[in-house]
Structure formats: C-alpha cells, structure tokens
Amino acid sequence: MVAKGFTVDLNKPLVFQVGHLGESYQEWVHQPIVSKEGPRFFESDFWENLTLTVWWAIPTIWLPVVCWCISKSVRMGHTLPEIVMMVLFGIFIWTLIEYTLHRFLFHIKTKSYWGNTIHYLLHGCHHKHPMDGLRLVFPPTATAILCFPFWNLVRIFATPSTTPALFGGGLLGYVMYDVTHYYLHHGQPSSDVPKHLKRYHLNHHFRIQDKGYGITSSLWDKVFGTLPPQKSAKECK
Template sequence: MVAQGFTVDLNKPLVFQVGHLGESYQEWVHQPIVSKEGPRFFESDFWEFLTRTEWWVIPLIWLPIVSWFISKSIAMGHTLPHIALAVVVGVGIWTLLEYTLHRFLFHIKTKSYWGNTMHYLLHGCHHKHPMDGLRLVFPPAATAVLCLPLYNFVKLISTPSTAPALFGGGLLGYVVYDVTHYYLHHGQPTSEVPKNLKKYHLNHHFRIQNKGFGITSSIWDKVFGTLPTSKSAEKSR
C-alpha cells in the first residue's frame, strides 16, 4: 500500500515500516490479511522470538502463579467461601479491565511515527494479521511487567490478606481471556455459547471494528453502548 509516498513491503520486517504511514496507518491496519502465516516483525532473531508465543504457554506459566497467590490468602486465615468470593470479584474486575484496555488503549487513534509503531506492536498487528497464531496471546515477559503495578493497585484497594486472592482472581481472568481469544480465532466450537462468542469477536475484526470490544463476554459492551448492531437490524433500517 502506498501512503504519503511510502510503500509498506510485506516481505520485510514490518515494525519499523508502519510508522511512516502517518495518517494513513489507521486505514491500512484495519484492512486484514487473512493468513495463518504471520509477518516478520524485526530483523533481529532475538526480538522476533520475543514477539511469538504459543497459546499453551499462558496457562502453563500463569496458573501456578494464580494458585500461589490464592494460597497466600488461605494461609492468612480466610475461609474458602471468602476466597471464592475474592476470586470471583477479581475475575469480574479483569473483565472490565479487558474491555477498557481494548476499547481505549488498543484502539487508540495514532498518526505519528512512534505512535503508529507502538500501536502496531500492541494491537495493530493483530487486526492486520488476525489469524497469526503465534501473536494471539500476550508475551509472558510483557505480562510480568504489567503485573507489578496492578498488584500494587490491588493492595491499595483491599486488605493485606484479601489482596493475593483478589489479584489471583484477576490473573485467572486474564488467563481465561487469552486462551479464549486464541480459541475464538482457531477453534471450531460446536455448542451455542462459544459459537456465538466466536461470531461476535470475528464481527469485530471483519465488520464493525469500532464496536464489540469484549472478548470473554459482551456484558460491558451492553453496559457502555458499544454492542454492534446485527445484520438484520441494519437491513431493516
């Protein structure tokens, strides 16, 4: 694609090219290329390796950590019902965070060189190459960096003994989110609920990209008015 005198070469590493698109970046990144083979991001093999993650790595790394945090609250004397409540609240908090990040950060409008570059790394690459199976989940190193401020925030809004279980619930919500996201792109659901969720998410990618920001649920889209209209509703207008 040519934009402002610049051509993106899909056969070369993309990350440091996309910034040159300027104001045309938003149009370019929302024209998906449906291929299971993802593009190369960097010349460096090391940095390229850090951008690729198998889906099963997420539960393998984070579920033991979830268990450790929850066990800390148990060791501090909380009963199982209290622990269960804290975990459920943590999962609920994650669903709101999932929606908020997707709507306001992942879909932020950019046009500067570094703005486009950072957006492409964060989420633009997923909209450009939505079937890239190795870039559907968040790299563990990046998640670990974000966990520290989030845990400190949880400690501010809860008691010392409740904070680990609450954070563990939030982290569990994240694991469910990332695994679900992968499944919605590459799984073949047969039951009604996952089939509808897959349809809902792919609608966000290929039809109405400025609505439908929920991944694991559409509840916050309903609450905040970003629920996409159905095709039948559009035809009846």
C-alpha cells in the first residue's frame, strides 16, 4: 500500500514500517489480509518470539494462578457461597474492562509514527491479519506485567481476604476472553450461542469495525449503544 510515497513491504518486518503511513495508517490497518500465516514483526528473533503465543498457553499458565488466588481467600476464612459471588463479580468486572480496553484503547485513532507503531503492536496487527493464529491471544509476559497494577487496584477497593478471590475472578474472566477470542476466529461452532458470537465478532472485523466491541458478550455494546446494525450482523458469515 502506498501512502505519501511510502510503501509497506509485507515481505519485511512490519512493526517499524507502519509508523511511516501517517494519517493513512487507519485506512491501511483496517483492510484485512485473510491468511493463517502471520507477518514477521521484528528482525530480531528474540523480540519476534515474544509476539508469538499458542492459545493453550493461556489456560496452562493462568488457571493455576486463578486457583491459587481463590484458595488464598478460602484459607482466609471465606465460605463457598462467598467465594462464588466474589469470583462471579470479578468475571463481571472483567467483561467491562474487556469492552473498555477494546473500544477506547485498542481502537484509538493514531497518525504519528510512534502512535501508529504502538497501535499496530497492541491491536492493529490483529485487524490487519485477523487469522494469525499465533497472535490471537495476549503474550503471557505482557499479561504478567499488567497483573501487578491490577492486583494493586483491586487491593484499594477490597479487603485483604477478598482481594485474591476478586482478582482471581477477573483473571479467570481474562482467560475465558482470550480462549473465546481464539475460538471465534478458528473454531467451527455447532450450537447457537457460539455461532452468534462468531458472527458478531467477525462482523466487527470485516463489516463495521467501529461497533461490536464485546468479545465474550454483547452486554456492554447494548448498554453503551455500540451494537452493530442487526442486518449486517446477520449477513456476516
């Protein structure tokens, strides 16, 4: 794609190219290339490998952490019904975080060199190459870094004994989100609910990219008025 005299070469590492697109970046990044083969991001093998994650790494790494967090609140004296409520509340809060991040951070408009570059790394690459199977889930290293501020945020609003279960519920919500996201791109659902979610999400990628920010649910799209038009959602295959 040529923009102001600059051509993005898809055969070369992309991350440090896309910033040069300037104001044309938004148009370029929302013209998807449907291929299971993802592009190369970096010349360095070290940095390149940090961007690649198999989907099963997410539950393998984070479900034990979820169990540890929940068990910590159990050991601190909370009953099973209390634990269930805290975990469910954590999942509920995650759905709002999921929607908020997707709408206001992942779809922020950029045009500067570093703005475009960071956006491409964060989410733009997913819209440009939506079927790249090794970049559909969040790299565990980045998740681990983000866990610290989120843990401390929960501590501000919760007690020492409820913080672990609430955080564990939110982390479980994240795991559900990431594996659901992978399934919506590469799975072949046979029942109505996952079929609807798949149509809903692919509609966001290929039809109306400024609507339908929910991944695991359309709840917050309904609340905040960002549901895609019904006709387009039904037509998306």
